[in-house]
Amino acid sequence: MVELLPTGTVTLLLADVEGSTRLWETRPEEMTAALVQLNKTVNEAIASHDGVRPLEQGEGDSFVAAFARASDAVACALELQRAPLVPIRLRIGIHTGEIQLRDDANYAGPTINRTARLRDLAHGGQTVLSGVTESLVVDRLPEDVWLADLGSHPLRDLPRPERVVQVCHPDLRNEFPPLRVRTAVVAQNLPAQLTSFVGRQAQLGEVRDIVTANRLVTLTGAGGAGKTRLAVESAARVAADFSDGVWYVDLAPITIPEVAPVTVARTLGLPDQPGRSTMDLLVRFFGDKKILLLLDNCEHLLDACGAMAIELLAACPQLTILATSREPLGLPGS
Incomplete structure (x- = not known):
């Protein structure tokens, strides 16, 4: 009973x-x-x-x-x-x-x-x-x-x-x-665009081709030139090529360079783990996943973003990074 x-x-x-x-x-x-x-x-x-x-x-x-x-x-x-x-x-x-x-x-x-x-x-x-x-x-x-x-x-x-x-x-x-979330609901967090994107089709096609062929791409230009919009639209158009998702991280509010990796981890929803560095958590998350990481507004964090990109790309063979900045990151292979 x-x-x-x-x-x-x-x-x-x-x-x-x-x-x-x-x-x-x-x-x-x-x-x-x-x-x-x-x-x-x-x-x-x-x-x-x-x-x-x-x-x-x-x-x-x-x-x-x-x-x-x-x-x-x-x-x-x-x-x-x-x-x-x-x-x-x-x-x-x-x-x-x-x-x-x-x-x-x-x-x-x-x-x-x-x-x-x-x-x-x-x-x-x-x-x-x-x-x-x-x-x-x-x-x-x-x-x-x-x-x-x-x-x-x-x-x-x-x-x-x-x-x-x-x-x-x-x-x-x-x-x-990572938790066994169904592939059909793989996360991507590209910001919604409220207006249509016209007049830059040639640039879109060029960026798409470059992202497809390279693992580190930086879009540079003066403030207000439309780098973020071009990057987000390009990421959306190549999203189907990244089976494990597309992630957007806005670094504009960050004033302390050391916080850049923490901001990426928070965007991904990664918890702190005792005894593990933030970079270690990021490497373990990306692993062998085919992911596009969009780092927006890197110009005031050039050294921090460059160091983070080098370490992640070396450890995560299928990761691609698309960055926007007013100045080049100055890294080999970008």
Whole structure:
């Protein structure tokens, strides 16, 4: 007989096994034993943190747990992620909201759907919280636990994006690839243009061809010459060539050169990570992705932008940088 499910405002924990189908195909004997251990570990962890497991919910190698307190759900997730479950690695999503009962032993409705979509963003070994849950636990975290803000992301088939926060602990892996956001919603943040762009088609074609053939391009000219508009329009027209997105960063408000990389990181939604420099975070984000980075108004940060561009281009083989400046960056290859 299943325990009475909590109702009203509830915190849900949804988890599944990363790469389950592949593991069953390639390591069936290990998976048989690991799944027995997983079910035992899950039941013990949920019970020890005052949670309840709905009777029928969960499919394949996934499971659901419900908690009256968000902090109990986070503590349960930490216990699960620290458990010896090789070759199993769990993706865990935790969200808090008002819940609807499908029957006496199972849930239905928007809260469980949102939690499932949140879990789908994660990688094996990673636990992510919604912004709502983060606000409930931020002042009640277990010892040595910290939270990393991963930014706001769209969730599949849901109209409202979700702020995503990762649970971190020294005993766990804390660095992962970018969240598994669908390719169809790859971010790009080019500023909207409210008027049509006419009279500079030849320049547009020239810039497009240069950007396609070179990894570092600088548009130079006097203030008010239209560099930003030309760069943004050119970036929009080549966006289809950059499968991982186009990012626009306005450096005009920046007065301290050392803040330039931080401004790029903030635009990308990258959280601070203890022990890692901002440039390291940028290199890890861009990695092997095919991205166009548009750095606007570099003229007062020439040395900082030049150093940043050199390091990023050397470490990220598919990154292209398009910059605007009143003066050339003076870099080889631009």
